[in-house]
Every structure is written in structure tokens, then in C-alpha cells.
Amino acid sequence: MGKTFKKIELVGISEKSYEEAISNAIEHASKSIHGLSWFEVSEQHGKIVDGHVTEFQVVLKAAFKLD
Amino acid sequence: MGKTFKKIELVGISEKSYEEAISNAIEHASKSIHGLSWFEVSEQHGKIVDGHVTEFQVVLKAAFKLD
Amino acid sequence: MGKTFKKIELVGISEKSYEEAISNAIEHASKSIHGLSWFEVSEQHGKIVDGHVTEFQVVLKAAFKLD
Amino acid sequence: MGKTFKKIELVGISEKSYEEAISNAIEHASKSIHGLSWFEVSEQHGKIVDGHVTEFQVVLKAAFKLD
Amino acid sequence: MGKTFKKIELVGISEKSYEEAISNAIEHASKSIHGLSWFEVSEQHGKIVDGHVTEFQVVLKAAFKLD
Amino acid sequence: MGKTFKKIELVGISEKSYEEAISNAIEHASKSIHGLSWFEVSEQHGKIVDGHVTEFQVVLKAAFKLD
Amino acid sequence: MGKTFKKIELVGISEKSYEEAISNAIEHASKSIHGLSWFEVSEQHGKIVDGHVTEFQVVLKAAFKLD
Amino acid sequence: MGKTFKKIELVGISEKSYEEAISNAIEHASKSIHGLSWFEVSEQHGKIVDGHVTEFQVVLKAAFKLD
Amino acid sequence: MGKTFKKIELVGISEKSYEEAISNAIEHASKSIHGLSWFEVSEQHGKIVDGHVTEFQVVLKAAFKLD
Amino acid sequence: MGKTFKKIELVGISEKSYEEAISNAIEHASKSIHGLSWFEVSEQHGKIVDGHVTEFQVVLKAAFKLD
Amino acid sequence: MGKTFKKIELVGISEKSYEEAISNAIEHASKSIHGLSWFEVSEQHGKIVDGHVTEFQVVLKAAFKLD
Amino acid sequence: MGKTFKKIELVGISEKSYEEAISNAIEHASKSIHGLSWFEVSEQHGKIVDGHVTEFQVVLKAAFKLD
Numbered sequence: 028m029g030k031t032f033k034k035i036e037l038v039g040i041s042e043k044s045y046e047e048a049i050s051n052a053i054e055h056a057s058k059s060i061h062g063l064s065w066f067e068v069s070e071q072h073g074k075i076v077d078g079h080v081t082e083f084q085v086v087l088k089a090a091f092k093l094d
Numbered sequence: 095m096g097k098t099f100k101k102i103e104l105v106g107i108s109e110k111s112y113e114e115a116i117s118n119a120i121e122h123a124s125k126s127i128h129g130l131s132w133f134e135v136s137e138q139h140g141k142i143v144d145g146h147v148t149e150f151q152v153v154l155k156a157a158f159k160l161d
Numbered sequence: 162m163g164k165t166f167k168k169i170e171l172v173g174i175s176e177k178s179y180e181e182a183i184s185n186a187i188e189h190a191s192k193s194i195h196g197l198s199w200f201e202v203s204e205q206h207g208k209i210v211d212g213h214v215t216e217f218q219v220v221l222k223a224a225f226k227l228d
Numbered sequence: 229m230g231k232t233f234k235k236i237e238l239v240g241i242s243e244k245s246y247e248e249a250i251s252n253a254i255e256h257a258s259k260s261i262h263g264l265s266w267f268e269v270s271e272q273h274g275k276i277v278d279g280h281v282t283e284f285q286v287v288l289k290a291a292f293k294l295d
Numbered sequence: 296m297g298k299t300f301k302k303i304e305l306v307g308i309s310e311k312s313y314e315e316a317i318s319n320a321i322e323h324a325s326k327s328i329h330g331l332s333w334f335e336v337s338e339q340h341g342k343i344v345d346g347h348v349t350e351f352q353v354v355l356k357a358a359f360k361l362d
Numbered sequence: 363m364g365k366t367f368k369k370i371e372l373v374g375i376s377e378k379s380y381e382e383a384i385s386n387a388i389e390h391a392s393k394s395i396h397g398l399s400w401f402e403v404s405e406q407h408g409k410i411v412d413g414h415v416t417e418f419q420v421v422l423k424a425a426f427k428l429d
Numbered sequence: 430m431g432k433t434f435k436k437i438e439l440v441g442i443s444e445k446s447y448e449e450a451i452s453n454a455i456e457h458a459s460k461s462i463h464g465l466s467w468f469e470v471s472e473q474h475g476k477i478v479d480g481h482v483t484e485f486q487v488v489l490k491a492a493f494k495l496d
Numbered sequence: 497m498g499k500t501f502k503k504i505e506l507v508g509i510s511e512k513s514y515e516e517a518i519s520n521a522i523e524h525a526s527k528s529i530h531g532l533s534w535f536e537v538s539e540q541h542g543k544i545v546d547g548h549v550t551e552f553q554v555v556l557k558a559a560f561k562l563d
Numbered sequence: 564m565g566k567t568f569k570k571i572e573l574v575g576i577s578e579k580s581y582e583e584a585i586s587n588a589i590e591h592a593s594k595s596i597h598g599l600s601w602f603e604v605s606e607q608h609g610k611i612v613d614g615h616v617t618e619f620q621v622v623l624k625a626a627f628k629l630d
Numbered sequence: 631m632g633k634t635f636k637k638i639e640l641v642g643i644s645e646k647s648y649e650e651a652i653s654n655a656i657e658h659a660s661k662s663i664h665g666l667s668w669f670e671v672s673e674q675h676g677k678i679v680d681g682h683v684t685e686f687q688v689v690l691k692a693a694f695k696l697d
Numbered sequence: 698m699g700k701t702f703k704k705i706e707l708v709g710i711s712e713k714s715y716e717e718a719i720s721n722a723i724e725h726a727s728k729s730i731h732g733l734s735w736f737e738v739s740e741q742h743g744k745i746v747d748g749h750v751t752e753f754q755v756v757l758k759a760a761f762k763l764d
Numbered sequence: 765m766g767k768t769f770k771k772i773e774l775v776g777i778s779e780k781s782y783e784e785a786i787s788n789a790i791e792h793a794s795k796s797i798h799g800l801s802w803f804e805v806s807e808q809h810g811k812i813v814d815g816h817v818t819e820f821q822v823v824l825k826a827a828f829k830l831d
Contacts, residue, residue: 029316031323032306034354038099038157044649046781049810050817055098055160057815066817068808071671073652075692078660080653080669086101089812090306093323105300105358111180113245115297116274117281122299122361124279133281135272138202140183142223145191147184147200153302156276163383165390166373168421172434172492178247182431189433189495205269207250209290212258214251214267220436224373227390232524233507235555239635239693249632256634256696287637291507294524312716314379317408318415325413334415336406339738341719343759346727348720348736357410364450366457367440369488381714384743385750392748401750403741424745425440428457446582448513451542452549459547468549470540473604475585477625480593482586482602491544498651500658501641503689515580518609519616526614535616537607558611559641562658565718567725568708570756574769574827584766591768591830622771626708629725647783674805676786678826681794683787683803699785701792702775704823760775763792 031093032064039085045071048085062091098160099131106152112138115152129158165227166198173219179205182219196225232294233265240286246272249286263292299361300332307353313339316353330359366428367399374420380406383420397426433495434466441487447473450487464493500562501533508554514540517554531560567629568600575621581607584621598627634696635667642688648674651688665694701763702734709755715741718755732761768830769801776822782808785822799828 039052049066057063066089074082106119116133124130133156141149173186183200191197200223208216240253250267258264267290275283307320317334325331334357342350374387384401392398401424409417441454451468459465468491476484508521518535526532535558543551575588585602593599602625610618642655652669660666669692677685709722719736727733736759744752776789786803794800803826811819 029308029310029319031308031320033324034304034306036101036103036155036304037160038101040096040098042096044647044781046817046820049820051096052098053812053817054815056100057812061815063812063815065812066810073669075656075660075666075668078657078664078666080649080656083649083652088304093305103302103304103356104361105302107297107299109297111178111245113281113284116284118297119299120276120281121279123301124276128279130276130279132276133274140200142187142191142197142199145188145195145197147180147187150180150183163375163377163386165375165387167391168371168373170371170436170438170490171495172436174431174433176431178245185431186433190435207267209254209258209264209266212255212262212264214247214254217247217250222371227372230509230511230520232509232521234525235505235507237505237637237639237691238696239637241632241634243632252632253634257636289505294506312379312714314415314418317418321410321415322413325410329413331410331413333410334408341736343723343727343733343735346724346731346733348716348723351716351719364442364444364453366442366454368458369438369440371438379714381750381753384753388745388750389748392745396748398745398748400745401743423438428439446513446580448549448552451552455544455549456547459544463547465544465547467544468542475602477589477593477599477601480590480597480599482582482589485582485585498643498645498654500643500655502659503639503641505639513580515616515619518619522611522616523614526611530614532611532614534611535609557639562640565710565712565721567710567722569726570706570708572706572771572773572825573830574771576766576768578766587766588768592770624706629707647781676803678790678794678800678802681791681798681800683783683790686783686786699777699779699788701777701789703793704773704775706773758773763774 032090033093034088034090036088039087041083042081045083045085048083049087052087053089056089060091063089064092065090099157100160101155101157103155106154108150109148112150112152115150116154119154120156123156127158130156131159132157166224167227168222168224170222173221175217176215179217179219182217183221186221187223190223194225197223198226199224233291234294235289235291237287237289240288242284243282246284246286249284250288253288254290257290261292264290265293266291300358301361302356302358304356307355309351310349313351313353316351317355320355321357324357328359331357332360333358367425368428369423369425371423374422376418377416380418380420383418384422387422388424391424395426398424399427400425434492435495436490436492438490441489443485444483447485447487450485451489454489455491458491462493465491466494467492501559502562503557503559505555505557508556510552511550514552514554517552518556521556522558525558529560532558533561534559568626569629570624570626572624575623577619578617581619581621584619585623588623589625592625596627599625600628601626635693636696637691637693639691642690644686645684648686648688651686652690655690656692659692663694666692667695668693702760703763704758704760706758709757711753712751715753715755718753719757722757723759726759730761733759734762735760769827770830771825771827773825776824778820779818782820782822785820786824789824790826793826797828800826801829802827
């Protein structure tokens with residue numbers, strides 16, 4: 028049946044950058060899912076407090092090989 | 095690593111309204127997933143029998159905090 | 162040739178709710194088209210008069226089996 | 229120069245339904261903007277607490293005639 | 296609460312066709328998930344080696360009934 | 363007034379392939395509509411029974427010249 | 430049941446402009462359909478011959494009130 | 497903080513063309529907003545009366561520099 | 564191998580109309596590319612100076628047959 | 631009437647990063663608008679001079695609570 | 698500067714299937730472009746003559762490594 | 765004929781950030797194309813190895829003035 032991948036959707040958060048928000052989500056998810064191979068960003072938001080950006084939030088899909 | 099959320103995609107059904115279809119899906123999923131925080135509607139369909147709407151079907155994504 | 166369905170696009174209107182606007186459109190169209198099987202909502206708008214919503218308007222596609 | 233309309237984007241909230249969330253936003257905005265004529269729903273989300281939907285949130289655009 | 300479905304996202308691969316790539320993904324996923332009912336194709340890609348297509352890759356969502 | 367085309371939307375079904383599903387829909391529709399000139403695929407779904415794909419379903423628009 | 434509208438999809442063509450292509454399609458369709466009320470442009474293409482634009486082609490949806 | 501622009505959304509109308517509808521909206525808005533720099537068309541519709549196009553309506557976003 | 568077309572993406576500009584902006588881009592590109600067959604408009608923008616539209620800008624794809 | 635939010639659309643610019651471009655826009659807008667709560671990125675562009683990126687430009691929507 | 702890829706857009710045609718239409722386009726383009734690595738399908742159309750599908754047309758993007 | 769721009773599509777890669785991935789692609793392409801003026805990000809992906817992000821990949825369009 029060849030290879031099959033499954034995609035999951037995650038929301039990562041960082042106070043510093045979208046790159047760190049992505050890494051946070053991938054590293055968090057990797058604790059329970061092995062073999063994540065690639066990701067795709069689908070949305071980028073954030074939180075504002077007192078006129079300052081306090082959180083960068085990224086929605087992404089990450090794919091891993093199904094056993 | 096901060097907080098990470100995971101999104102799942104559900105299809106809820108009701109004979110009465112989209113609001114009830116959403117609640118049905120969320121309550122059903124909450125039996126096995128704890129900590130659902132928000133949802134986003136992505137599609138709204140329905141079933142027609144003999145010229146009458148018999149089902150409102152909603153596709154939604156719901157997010158919960160990853161441990 | 163198997164089954165083939167045709168989709169038509171309708172705009173339904175209600176003073177009360179989107180669910181009623183959908184039912185209105187389906188029931189109206191069913192007077193001349195038999196065998197409507199399902200619908201898909203594509204847009205939701207409405208009319209405002211004097212600061213109050215007076216109409217809920219829904220654009221939907223409905224499908225029926227071709228003879 | 230004929231008529232010109234301006235569109236604004238609002239987020240309305242209700243504990244009961246999307247229709248009420250829309251009406252809430254329109255009535256709230258109508259306190260400072262006169263002559264709102266129509267609206268278009270662009271997104272539908274909501275909040276979940278303890279496995280139950282507690283808020284229906286709607287994003288919509290509303291248009292009014294420019295003086 | 297009526298019926299609720301869950302959708303998962305898969306990537307299937309075949310050297311021959313998109314239909315086979317879809318079947319591969321569905322049959323692979325069916326080994327661990329029971330009751331898959333329908334699927335929806337969202338993307339179609341592929342791999343090229345030495346000027347020849349060597350893989351057809353399909354991204355699809357598949358839905359199954361939640362217990 | 364020059365040439366004008368009308369587009370209709372169809373859903374075709376095949377047990378074998380999307381190409382056959384398209385041909386089925388076009389040939390079925392051609393029994394009552396003359397002069398279909400081109401088509402555009404808009405969605406591809408399918409049915410799953412017992413872990414196997416049993417139907418390829420295609421949504422397409424087909425255009426014909428208005429008299 | 431209130432008012433219901435039906436939308437049809439047309440392709441209009443002109444050698445001069447998109448506005449004329451739209452008018453051509455609407456006037457052509459109006460010969461067999463009464464009560465067209467509004468239209469929405471969905472695509473704009475055209476034909477090129479010997480490095481010159483020879484046709485402006487517009488895809489539009491037009492709506493009329495269902496009896 | 498560098499330059500920041502704000503975008504507003506307008507609907508312009510003309511009996512003659514989309515270009516005139518755009519100019520009408522921009523000139524109307526320029527009476528109260530200074531420094532509009534560019535616009536982007538997002539939708540094109542129109543009105544039909546007795547089988548003839550009587551209005552070209554354009555939805556556009558226009559941007560101006562924030563003080 | 565049958566016919567193959569290649570699409571290129573262009574931005575055309577005119578002080579007068581989108582139709583002229585399209586023609587400008589096609590005629591400019593035709594000086595180096597032979598056999599352009601059709602085009603598809605993807606975006607329409609423009610420039611504003613002192614409250615007046617001074618440029619209509621169109622983004623389009625144009626296709627030509629590969630040798 | 632519950633809470634209502636209004637969304638505005640901004641374009642922020644930075645020579646260094648999209649995160650700084652977002653912060654620039656939010657801080658600039660916060661000088662006249664109080665209570666901005668969240669933002670959503672909708673587009674990311676930039677300027678190129680002599681083969682080097684000289685500006686990162688971000689289009690975003692920011693929301694604040696209506697009084 | 699790391700690796701950079703360039704994407705080109707092609708239209709491939711086959712009388713038999715979309716897979717063959719893709720292969721035709723890739724093999725045709727590979728005569729002048731070396732190192733094509735992957736492709737992504739963006740549209741699927743076709744031609745109809747006398748009520749039968751006579752051409753499957755696929756629009757795809759193909760990527761190759763820049764020297 | 766006024767100015768005409770051509771857009772090309774590139775994929776840039778960086779181990780550090782999307783900003784660097786963009787700069788890499790633009791600087792690489794600038795070795796053979798003169799006069800690149802602006803770019804637009806269309807997709808953001810990346811590669812994951814052993815639970816860590818190892819590549820940020822950006823898909824972008826860049827435009828240059830046609831001679």
C-alpha cells in the first residue's frame with residue numbers, strides 16, 4: 028500500500044516570533060508523535076495588551092508517516 | 095515551550111438548527127477529549143427529504159490544549 | 162452511466178433565522194423540482210433597516226438526481 | 229459622484245444563536261453609525277467551557293451610505 | 296446528541312494514479328480506524344525524477360462516525 | 363449580442379475513476395442539453411465502505427452555448 | 430415562504446470591454462428568463478490572436494425571483 | 497515606528513463602467529480622508545432592470561497613510 | 564506528447580481602463596513571446612494621487628503553446 | 631447587547647522582520663485606538679531594491695472592543 | 698544562499714486521463730528545463746465534443762532548482 | 765504601452781527564519797534577473813527532523829519590469 032502520511036493541526040505560541048511559535052508547537056507535539064516530517068503554516072494571529080504585541084500565534088499542519 | 099493547542103475537525107448534525115448541530119458535536123467530542131476551548135465553523139450543509147430540510151449538518155474545527 | 166446529480170443555486174430569505182431562510186428556499190424550489198437530496202450553504206447576508214436586522218438571506222446550492 | 233457605501237467589520241457575540249450575535253453587533257454599531265443597509269457574514273466561531281458551547285461569535289461586514 | 300463524525304487528513308501515494316493513491320491512504324488508515332464513510336480530495340501533487348512523474352500524491356480528508 | 367454560454371453544475375459518479383465519473387455526468391447531461399463545450403472540475407470526493415473506496419464522485423461545471 | 434431567488438451562471442463575450450460582455454450576457458439571457466435582478470462577476474478572461482486581445486470574456490452569476 | 501497604512505472598504509457605483517465606479521468611490525471618500533495612496537478591487541456586481549444592466553457596483557479597499 | 568501550454572504572470576498598467584491595461588501587458592509581452600493564446604485576470608488594483616485614480620493596474624496570467 | 635468588537639485593517643512596515651512590521655502597525659494604531667485585543671495577518675509582501683529586500687510589509691486586521 | 702527553486706505553470710492535455718495529461722506536460726517541459734523536482738495540480742478542465750469528453754486538461758505548477 | 769511587470773514564483777529556504785528564506789530567494793534570483801521590485805509571500809512551510817524544525821521554506825512571487 029505504499030507510504031501514507033497523516034496531518035494534524037496545531038496552534039503554537041511565542042512571545043518572540045512566528046519561527047519560535049512553530050518550533051514550540053512542533054517540539055511539543057513531538058513528545059507524543061514520532062516521525063513528524065514537514066509542516067505548513069495556515070494562519071498567523073496574535074494577542075495585543077496595552078497597545079503592544081504580547082503573543083505570536085501560528086496555526087500549522089504537521090505530517091507524519093503512518094505505521 | 096509555552097502552550098500548544100491541537101485542532102480536530104468534526105461534523106455535527108441536528109434536525110433543528112446549526113447551533114444545536116454545533117453543540118451536539120462539541121458535547122459528543124467532549125466525552126473523550128478534555129479541555130476544548132473554542133471552535134470555528136467551516137461548512138454548513140444539510141439533507142432534504144420530500145422537499146423538506148430534515149438535517150442541518152455543520153463542519154467545524156475545535157481546539158484543545160495539548161498536555 | 163450511473164447516477165448523476167445537478168446542483169442549482171438559490172437565495173432564501175427569512176425574517177427570523179438562517180434555518181428558516183434555507184427551508185423557505187428548499188420548499189419553494191421543491192414545487193417545481195422533484196428529488197432534491199442535499200444542500201450546501203455558500204453565503205449568509207442580511208438586510209438592516211433603522212439599525213435592526215430585518216432579513217436573513219442565505220445563498221445555497223441544492224442537488225437533485227437527474228432522470 | 230453617485231452613491232458610495234463604506235463597509236466596516238464587526239464581531240458580535242451571543243450565548244444563544246448566530247442570529248442574535250448578528251443583531252447584537254448591528255444594534256451596537258448603530259448607536260454611532262447611521263444608515264447601515266446590509267451585512268455579510270464572513271466567519272462563525274465560538275467559545276467552549278467544560279464541554280459546552282457558551283458563546284456564538286460571528287464576524288460580519290456591515291455597509292452604510294457615505295454622506 | 297445524534298451522530299457526530301470526525302475528519303482526519305491523510306496523504307496517499309501511488310506510482311500509477313490518484314485513484315490508487317486515494318485507495319492506498321484509505322486502506323492504510325482503515326487498519327486502525329473503523330467506520331470510514333467518505334473522503335474529500337483537497338490537494339494533488341507529485342514527484343518528478345529525471346523528467347518523469349514517479350509519484351502521484353493526494354491530500355484528502357476522510358470521515359468516520361464517533362462512538 | 364455575440365455568443366453567450368451558460369454553465370450548469372453536475373455531480374458524476376463512478377466505481378472506477380474520476381475520468382469515468384466526469385464522462386458519466388457529461389454523457390448523462392448531454393441527453394437533454396445540446397452543445398456542451400467544456401467542463402471544469404470543482405470538487406472530488408468519494409464513498410468508503412468497509413475500508414475500501416467504492417465510489418469516486420466529481421463535482422464539475424459544464425458550459426453550453428445559449429441559443 | 431417569502432421570496433426565493435435562483436442564480437444562473439453565464440459567460441458573456443465582447444470585443445470591446447467587460448462591461449459590454451456583461452451586458453451581452455444579461456441581454457441574451459433575458460430573452461428567456463424574466464425578472465433578472467442583479468449579477469456578480471466571478472471570472473474575467475480573454476482571447477489573444479497575433480499578440481492582440483480579441484475577446485473579453487466574463488463569467489458571472491445572475492439572479493432572478495422564482496415564481 | 498516607520499510608516500503605517502490603514503485600509504478602508506468602499507462600494508462605488510456607476511451607470512457606465514467599473515472604472516467610473518472606482519473613481520466615484522475614491523473621489524467621494526477623498527472628501528473626508530486625505531492621502532489615499534492605492535486601491536484593490538475585491539468584488540464586481542451590478543443591478544439589472546428589465547433585462548438591462550443599470551448599475552456597475554465595485555467593492556474595493558483603499559489605503560492611506562496613518563498620521 | 565500532445566500540446567503543452569505555459570502560463571506567465573504579468574502586471575499591466577493604464578491611465579484609462581482595465582481593458583487597456585490588459586492590452587498593454589499582452590502587447591508588451593508579445594514582443595518577446597510568440598503564440599500567446601488566452602489570458603485570465605487575477606487581480607485589479609490602482610494608484611491614487613490627490614484623491615484621483617491615476618493608474619489602473621491588472622495582474623493577469625497569459626498562456627502560450629510550448630514548442 | 632453583549633460585547634461587540636470592531637476590526638480595522640492596517641499595513642505595517644519594517645526593514646527587519648514581519649514581527650517588527652506587525653508591532654509597528656499595532657503601536658502606531660494604538661496611539662488613537664484604545665483596547666486593541668488581537669490581530670490576524672492576511673498578507674505578507676515586501677520591497678526589493680538592487681536585488682536586496684529592503685522592506686517587509688504586512689497586512690493585518692486588528693480588533694478592539696466597541697464602547 | 699542555500700537552495701532556491703523556481704516554479705513554472707503548465708497546461709497539459711490528454712485524451713485519456715489527468716495522470717497522462719500531467720506526464721505529457723512534465724515530459725514536454727523537461728526537454729528544455731532540467732531538474733524538475735515536484736508538481737502541484739491547480740485546476741482540472743476538459744473539452745466536450747458531441748456529448749463526449751475528448752480532452753482532459755490539467756493546470757499544474759512544476760518546480761526546479763535554480764543554478 | 766506603458767510599463768509592464770512580469771511575476772515569477774520562487775521557493776526560498778533558510779535554517780533560521782522566513783525573512784532569511786525570502787532574502788535568499790530574492791538574492792539568488794537577482795543574479796540572473798535585474799530590476800526585481802517587490803515580492804508577495806504565498807505559502808510558508810518547513811521541514812522537521814527528529815522533532816525539530818530544520819528548514820523554513822517560503823513560496824513567493826517576485827515582480828520585475830519588462831524591457
